[in-house]
Amino acid sequence: MTKYAQVILPLAVKSDFTYQIPEMLEGQIMVGCRVVVPFGNQKLYTGLVKSISSEPQAEVSSVKIKSIESVLDAAPVVTEKQLELWAWMASYYVCAEGEIMLTALPGGLKPQSAIWVYPGDVLPAPVEVKNKEWNILQTLESQARISIPQASELMQVKNPLLPLKQMEANGWIRLEYEMGVPYKVKTRTVWGLTESVQSDAELSKVLTSLTKFPKQEAALLHIIAAGYQGKKLSTRELKDQHQVSASALQTLVKKFIIQAEEEVIDRTQKLAGFRKRGEGEQLFDWQQQALHLINQYFSEIPLKPTLLEGITGSGKTLIYLELIRQKIQEGLQVLYLLPEINLTPQVINRLRTAFGDKVGIYHSRFSEQERVEIWHKVLTGAYEVVVGVRSAIFLPFEQLGLIIVDEEHDSSFRQSEKVPYYHARNLALWYGNHWKVPVLLGTATPAVETAWAAKEGKFHSVQLNRRALDAIPPTIDIIDLNHQHKFKLSNGIFSDRMEAAIQAALDKKEQVILFQNRRGYAPYQICRKCGHIPQCIYCDISLTLHKQAKELKCHYCGYGHQVSLRCEQCGALEVETEGIGTEKIEEEIHRVFPTARVDRMDQDSVKSRSAAERLIEKMELGETDILVGTQMVAKGLDFEKVSLVGVLLADPLLFYPDFRSREHAMQLLSQVAGRAGRRRIQGQVMIQTRQPHHPVFTWLKDGDYKGFLEEEWKVRQELSYPPFCRLIRLELRHKDAVRLGNSAKALEHILRKIFDRSVLGPEPPPISRVRSEFRLQFLIKISNKASPDGVRKQLLTGLENWYKHTEYGNVRVWIEVDP
Ligand SMILES: [Zn+2]
Ligand SMILES: [Zn+2]
Numbered sequence: 001m002t003k004y005a006q007v008i009l010p011l012a013v014k015s016d017f018t019y020q021i022p023e024m025l026e027g028q029i030m031v032g033c034r035v036v037v038p039f040g041n042q043k044l045y046t047g048l049v050k051s052i053s054s055e056p057q058a059e060v061s062s063v064k065i066k067s068i069e070s071v072l073d074a075a076p077v078v079t080e081k082q083l084e085l086w087a088w089m090a091s092y093y094v095c096a097e098g099e100i101m102l103t104a105l106p107g108g109l110k111p112q113s114a115i116w117v118y119p120g121d122v123l124p125a126p127v128e129v130k131n132k133e134w135n136i137l138q139t140l141e142s143q144a145r146i147s148i149p150q151a152s153e154l155m156q157v158k159n160p161l162l163p164l165k166q167m168e169a170n171g172w173i174r175l176e177y178e179m180g181v182p183y184k185v186k187t188r189t190v191w192g193l194t195e196s197v198q199s200d201a202e203l204s205k206v207l208t209s210l211t212k213f214p215k216q217e218a219a220l221l222h223i224i225a226a227g228y229q230g231k232k233l234s235t236r237e238l239k240d241q242h243q244v245s246a247s248a249l250q251t252l253v254k255k256f257i258i259q260a261e262e263e264v265i266d267r268t269q270k271l272a273g274f275r276k277r278g279e280g281e282q283l284f285d286w287q288q289q290a291l292h293l294i295n296q297y298f299s300e301i302p303l304k305p306t307l308l309e310g311i312t313g314s315g316k317t318l319i320y321l322e323l324i325r326q327k328i329q330e331g332l333q334v335l336y337l338l339p340e341i342n343l344t345p346q347v348i349n350r351l352r353t354a355f356g357d358k359v360g361i362y363h364s365r366f367s368e369q370e371r372v373e374i375w376h377k378v379l380t381g382a383y384e385v386v387v388g389v390r391s392a393i394f395l396p397f398e399q400l401g402l403i404i405v406d407e408e409h410d411s412s413f414r415q416s417e418k419v420p421y422y423h424a425r426n427l428a429l430w431y432g433n434h435w436k437v438p439v440l441l442g443t444a445t446p447a448v449e450t451a452w453a454a455k456e457g458k459f460h461s462v463q464l465n466r467r468a469l470d471a472i473p474p475t476i477d478i479i480d481l482n483h484q485h486k487f488k489l490s491n492g493i494f495s496d497r498m499e500a501a502i503q504a505a506l507d508k509k510e511q512v513i514l515f516q517n518r519r520g521y522a523p524y525q526i527c528r529k530c531g532h533i534p535q536c537i538y539c540d541i542s543l544t545l546h547k548q549a550k551e552l553k554c555h556y557c558g559y560g561h562q563v564s565l566r567c568e569q570c571g572a573l574e575v576e577t578e579g580i581g582t583e584k585i586e587e588e589i590h591r592v593f594p595t596a597r598v599d600r601m602d603q604d605s606v607k608s609r610s611a612a613e614r615l616i617e618k619m620e621l622g623e624t625d626i627l628v629g630t631q632m633v634a635k636g637l638d639f640e641k642v643s644l645v646g647v648l649l650a651d652p653l654l655f656y657p658d659f660r661s662r663e664h665a666m667q668l669l670s671q672v673a674g675r676a677g678r679r680r681i682q683g684q685v686m687i688q689t690r691q692p693h694h695p696v697f698t699w700l701k702d703g704d705y706k707g708f709l710e711e712e713w714k715v716r717q718e719l720s721y722p723p724f725c726r727l728i729r730l731e732l733r734h735k736d737a738v739r740l741g742n743s744a745k746a747l748e749h750i751l752r753k754i755f756d757r758s759v760l761g762p763e764p765p766p767i768s769r770v771r772s773e774f775r776l777q778f779l780i781k782i783s784n785k786a787s788p789d790g791v792r793k794q795l796l797t798g799l800e801n802w803y804k805h806t807e808y809g810n811v812r813v814w815i816e817v818d819p
């Protein structure tokens with residue numbers, strides 16, 4: 001009987017298609033394997049088998065069904081559990097499984113199409129570019145490459161090859177042709193004995209024959225000695241460690257005594273090197289009690305997620321380690337999710353010390369090849385614990401026994417910069433609920449939604465309210481800059497009190513962290529004569545001054561030009577900078593504290609993982625006195641000798657136009673404060689602001705996060721924001737503001753028919769134009785009672801109706817659920 005396979009292809013909108021399984025491939029094609037299939041009038045594409053059935057899906061029975069060409073995997077690379085997660089995601093986040101597949105699979109496993117579009121060397125000015133070409137160039141800004149089917153969709157042409165070839169001729173893009181499996185096992189050449197010299201008798205005969213050739217004899221003896229230890233040496237090892245020459249090896253080959261062999265190298269091995277013994281890590285009584293309570297909750301039916309609320313330094317990590325140990329003993333796997341920035345060598349060392357090479361690390365800075373190896377080790381169960389960033393939720397666990405989401409409130413768990421938009425905590429909660437896996441959410445400052453779920457009894461809650469080493473909580477000072485201004489606001493960065501406190505810390509040989517969530521030198525330049533502020537020509541935003549690079553740069557599109565001392569509008573020589581960036585603070589420290597050793601930690605100074613590690617190491621070794629940085633310094637770092645933490649201007653945090661801005665300010669400032677006095681010195685936190693009476697500061701000073709939550713719940717309930725409803729954000733983008741405005745009005749009409757008064761907008765988002773495209777957004781408030789799948793169907797029907805107006809055809813829409 002003929003069988004059919006549903007295959008996911010790397011396409012947006014609709015991405016699963018039915019294919020026939022040819023008789024000769026029956027039994028070889030399994031759910032979760034990659035297959036090569038014909039698609040459209042293009043040649044062949046690689047997809048992933050989602051399900052197998054004995055009948056084609058009803059909707060396709062009339063069309064002629066094509067056959068699968070070949071299968072790429074002998075065993076599934078994706079588990080059925082993952083496929084179910086993808087299906088749920090596609091429904092909840094209103095996106096295609098093909099898009100999820102592209103995010104979930106490491107690059108080396110990603111389905112390939114015959115032709116790929118890559119960025120070219122020439123960046124055209126927006127005026128030179130047609131709309132359809134613009135869509136391609138724009139997508140390449142956020143995506144490494146584009147498949148032909150996706151290009152066809154973006155350009156809205158059936159055969160995009162012709163226009164793409166033209167773009168390639170202009171140097172705007174590059175087309176690459178490829179097929180098959182890009183992942184290759186890494187090997188090296190090593191030396192072993194040939195079959196003719198396997199016995200001891202043969203060996204001694206050979207050695208005797210070499211007595212007159214001491215170099216060959218020595219080479220052979222090294223190879224034999226390594227063989228006794230079960231090892232084989234590479235040419236390089238023989239040369240570097242034993243001074244064996246290549247010619248000696250060649251001669252031995254000619255004499256049929258040795259031969260070259262290919263040995264597979266385990267790429268993940270090199271990560272295992274870094275180890276250091278932890279302190280005697282014993283649980284205190286009160287930590288033991290928390291652990292006991294968590295275990296009790298984990299065994300309850302029905303199983304609910306557990307929130308572990310613990311102040312900084314209360315030993316959450318110790319409890320995680322204990323839980324991981326228990327799960328490993330039960331033969332289960334553990335997933336430990338962390339925000340990118342918290343995955344420091346400090347954390348990795350602790351896990352490696354406790355669990356050795358059963359620990360896998362999954363990180364966005366690993367190469368695609370390394371990620372594939374980690375993927376396989378999870379699939380085969382070689383890894384029992386994986387610590388990773390948000391994308392680790394997509395790893396192919398078969399025996400998951402626990403998911404830990406540490407710093408669960410952290411916004412980096414949300415993928416907000418590219419499609420599919422998702423929140424890893426939400427995925428973890430679904431996975432736990434669906435597959436009955438305990439989920440532990442840990443934080444000192446729970447997300448407003450999480451805390452509400454705990455209050456409502458949907459989550460269990462466990463508290464850790466003491467600091468392990470009896471460190472005293474830091475003092476928090478709010479410095480009123482309005483007041484300071486009347487006296488002397490020294491150089492516009494440090495108030496007198498901040499300056500004195502830094503000096504005092506330096507005198508005591510203690511370290512200081514200064515926080516300012518703005519990189520570059522100054523947020524903008526202004527002409528004192530005409531008031532002109534240089535703007536990005538492609539975006540609706542002012543250019544940030546980067547003094548070291550002598551450039552004015554746009555942080556949204558990368559556009560920039562050289563700094564000029566003359567106003568570009570009126571020509572006056574009265575250009576000044578306004579506001580404070582990390583670069584300016586660094587400069588001022590050199591001026592005010594000339595002997596202090598300063599380092600800066602932000603996106604500009606930390607471009608690689610090793611650069612970040614070096615900065616952390618210098619702090620640990622006491623080679624840095626003052627560390628200046630953006631939120632990179634606020635999170636996860638734990639330095640013994642930091643006694644003062646300064647926030648130079650808290651105001652931008654408080655007034656960012658987003659309903660979560662108070663929550664984020666509260667969490668970030670709590671976290672920054674937590675960096676001070678982590679051991680036995682009492683820490684000091686100083687926050688400079690022009691809004692000293694903002695309620696956030698009162699809660700912060702009193703350590704009253706509960707008070708903040710109560711107030712925030714009240715406000716969100718009144719204004720109807722999550723957790724009291726769900727939000728869906730639609731963003732429309734187009735180069736032509738008029739067409740965009742008209743199409744948004746038409747869509748508004750359709751949306752109001754479906755969702756009535758819960759539609760807000762259209763209105764411009766905070767940055768209303770980026771890369772020459774204007775943006776308008778809608779916010780739809782959905783009742784918590786509405787089924788996500790029902791809402792998705794309504795929304796898609798509405799959008800389909802709107803797309804029928806051809807004039808809106810090339811206005812693009814982004815759908816973001818739970819923005
Ligand atoms: Zn001017
Ligand atoms: Zn720009």
